[in-house]
Amino acid sequence: MASLQRINPCLWYDNQAEEAARFYVSVFRDSSLGAVSYYSAEGHDIHGRPAGSVMTVEFVLEGQSFLALNGGPQFTFTEAISLMINCHSQEEIDYYWDALTANGGQPSECGWLKDRFGVSWQVAPVQLDELLRDPDRRKADRVMHAMLQMQKIDLAEIMRAAEGA
Structure with missing residues (x-):
């Protein structure tokens, strides 16, 4: 992302973070995808996510930065x-x-x-x-x-x- 905002909304998904970010970027003008991070084998006993699967996706919608997180189904x-x-x-x-x-x-x-x-x-x-x-x-x-x-x-x-x- 271009600059770090002090307040940055993080949206928690089960496993749709990248799909959601791509969708939102397609809907809003002046929008872009940013960095994508991936889960590793480290901490698997805590996060339970497959190594190599998407963990977070940064995206910007009309100047507002967001972070999409694949955190699991426990929160909706x-x-x-x-x-x-x-x-x-x-x-x-x-x-x-x-x-x-x-x-x-x-x-x-x-x-x-x-x-x-x-x-x-x-x-x-x-x-x-x-x-x-x-x-x-x-x-x-x-x-x-x-x-x-x-x-x-x-x-x-x-x-x-x-x-x-």
Whole structure:
């Protein structure tokens, strides 16, 4: 990786770290794969992974560094943490939603989804946060009500709700 970030998310997979990293790099622009490390016979009694199998994969998504780890099945992803994608248009929302729910991903509510690896994502327009913080509480409440009815966010519908339509 180009530079070491102070905070670097590590995503724990059973054995799909390289597949997941390659997938994410294919979805996001300005993204790249980095170094791959492999398990050796050393510590096999602790890690239980075959020597020569992928241990970690470094990757960067739009300037954010990540580490994918093949750590085994003992830990899985939950919705308690998610990765948020700030989108500027419905086209971006549609693109990321479709790419991340493809091949086994699962839509959820209010712009949330799980990709096929179980990682939770929020695909949201940048306008949503601003509208939800609007000092006009009736406007913010209309936007909240509209959002709560959605799976994938419909930006036009959010804007209609903001306008009172």
